[in-house]
Amino acid sequence: MAIEIERKFLVNSDAFKKEAINSYSIKQGFLNSHKKRAVRVRIKKDIGYLTIKGKSTKDGLSRFEWEKEISKTEAEALLKLCEKGIIDKTRYEVKCGDHIFEIDEFFGDNEGLIIAEVELDSENENYEKPNWLGKEVTGDIKYYNAVLSKQPFKTWKK
Template sequence: MIEIERKFLVQSSDYKVQAFKQTVIIQGFLNTHKERTVRVRLKGDKGFLTVKGQSTNDGVSRFEWEKEISKTDAESLLQLCEPGIISKVRFEVKVGQHIFEIDEFSGDNEGLVVAEIELSSENETFEKPDWLGDEVTGDIRYYNSQLSSYPYRQWS
């Protein structure tokens, strides 16, 4: 499956009152090779194993495969991950015909808030809410796999 996604910084906390869902996410990476990442995620009480391929030149599209696994298996696999476990709260907000996922990071990435929107095509238009800031699609610093090894708090 090809994932088409755009990322933005968030410039206010107004999304919180618009959110219809809020979920705690803990995730780690078994592999952060530039051509593929293998992620283990606890999302609420569910576990997931995800493989993502290398992004296209603009960073909008890439291969993604995801499989739900048990919470126990995810907890066990998190023990095998590379250093740099990521913790965040995900807020889901419906804007027009789309759902934005806003990740509010904690721990070593505290202070970073990123919104993502998945699209059905690279040139699909979508409504931009007032709280949406600068686009960071394709900037690898904002990839979770990079945030695990070079956290936001270390940026100058």
């Protein structure tokens, strides 16, 4: 159990792909996507995870997070029980200074959306910003995966 502190950004180019130190596919769904809590099932690198996230602070910088590793078989079974709207994405990890940025390139109904996140130890922690980092969207709930599963990027009015 921990408090997760992260900042979220749009990405303005695919230059991050050349800088990636790792990449892998993620498939995830939500057993519950209430605004006060989300229960997520995820398969990442053939490992399953069950995650519970609490309500974000007003600024969207932090929230409670609990995660437990489960088998891929268990995760596949739980994905069948999830609410409509499975998230399919590739995650890239890019080291920048003392931090690792996680960049998610979405597919399916969220294709065209690329979001970068950086986890911090405190809300005021300094971090280097790579050139491909765009507008900050921390706290904008439409970019939360639980919301993207119900209101995908392809349905947004441009």
